[in-house]
Amino acid sequence: MQTTPVAFSAEQMKWYEQACARIDPRRLQNLLFAITDIHSPTGAARAASEHMAKHLESIGMRARYQPMSFTSGNVLAEVRGSGGGASVLLYAPLDTHLELDEAEKILTGEALEADMQPSAQRVDDWVFGLGASNPKGMVATLTEVATALIEAEVPLVGDLLVGMADGGMPVDVSARQHAGMSNGVTHLLNRGGSPDFAIVMKPWNWVYHEEPGMGWFKLRVHGTLGYAGVPRGTPGFRSSVVPAATVIQELEQWIIDYAERNASGQIKPHGWIAGVRGGNPERPAFPSAVTEIFFDVRINPRTSPAGVKAQFAAFVRDLQARRPELVLDWEMYGSVAGGSTDPQNWIIQSCRRGWEHIEHRPHGEADPLGGQTDGAALRRLGIPTARIGWPWPAQGAPLPVAEGLGGMGATYIPDLIPCAKKIMYALIDTLTRPRSELGL
Secondary structure (H helix, E strand, O other): OOOOOOOOOHHHHHHHHHHHHOOOHHHHHHHHHHHHOOOOEOOOOHHHHHHHHHHHHHOOOEEEEEEOOOOOEEEEEEEOOOOOOOEEEEEEEOOEOOOOOHHHHHHHOOOOOHHHOOOOEEEOOEEEOOOOOOOHHHHHHHHHHHHHHHHOOOOOOOEEEEEEEOOOOOOOEHHHOOEOOOHHHHHHHHHHHOOOEEEEEOOOOOEEOEEOEEEEEEEEEEOOOOOOOOOOOOOOOOOOHHHHHHHHHHHHHHHHHHHHHOOEOOEOOOEEEEEEEOOOOOOOOOOOOEEEEEEEEEEOOOOOHHHHHHHHHHHHHHHHHHOOOOOEEEEEEEEEOOEEOOOOOHHHHHHHHHHHHHHOOOOOOOOOEOOOOHHHHHHHOOOOEEEEOOOOOOOOOOOOOOOOOOOOOEEEHHHHHHHHHHHHHHHHHHHOOOHHHHOO
């Protein structure tokens, strides 16, 4: 896809340069340190949201905290232009994907690394702590972009919105009113936050016009309740645990094939087996009658959750036909559809122009995406949305960080600045024009 050229006027370029000159890496770092130091697991982001509401008000925005429960809420802030322009929402979630309590150690391991701590650390240009990169690096960067734009006194025609919501992580926290799965951004949009366009900041240095959804499945292998003292081959005893090893290998291959079969556009919908559950550690003498395998596969915007469900049903039928000794049942217990925006939409093209202005090269084709964000929900709710990001993970950390996904909590501030300037370009490009120039 080629980027549509739309030139800045000399005046727009002057405004852009003045606004970029106001971007302050140290101020960004200070805010990032402060919000990383506020623990905000999904469904418990109230303190972080209230902090950001006060901060956004302090930079000259009309900001309000929007409660969803006693422990959870969002923040929405606005600066209005002179009128006749579009509204643009800068959006990021506020909640982190981990609680980091004792119960989560089976998920996280010991979690001693700097990026796995619910308190912040600062070393030179780095900030460490749970979520310091994702999502709080995005929160701080978008806030710095808004701050610089206001300080530069750019004569906006359209309205700038900044929104941050709880519930953005791909989790379902039943103890907190089932927080997660984009419940917060839906609440935000339904209560005054719905814009003409949205820009979501997320990792990876590309512009994306679409993002996948996700499908959560449980696959159960049935046997009988057993006893450790029973010899193998005893009539009436059938393990559920040992056959589950075979099922896991079959399922792993199906997930790999599924991703290839359903890849299209900017999306390759990966998936992973998340865990296996069965038995009771307090009763190791009694093998479990049921072993449950649970997993997440991502859903291409051009495939419905029902379509993915049908694909998995076909896999289970085939597996049972090939392995009739297996007794299986399954359910799809969570689903979120993907979302897509027309790649020719103004906000996608504007973000690509900003990307190319900073990178000094054509955008080209983005790496296929499997990560799911609230951007999919924004698009499903009718908001043309661009996702834009920065190189991740950060390299050369001076403190130990976890392998794998970890706490997404190691941020090198200079890595964020080019992304901030790309977003600033799209804001100047969009908010200084009348609606008629934006396809509205």
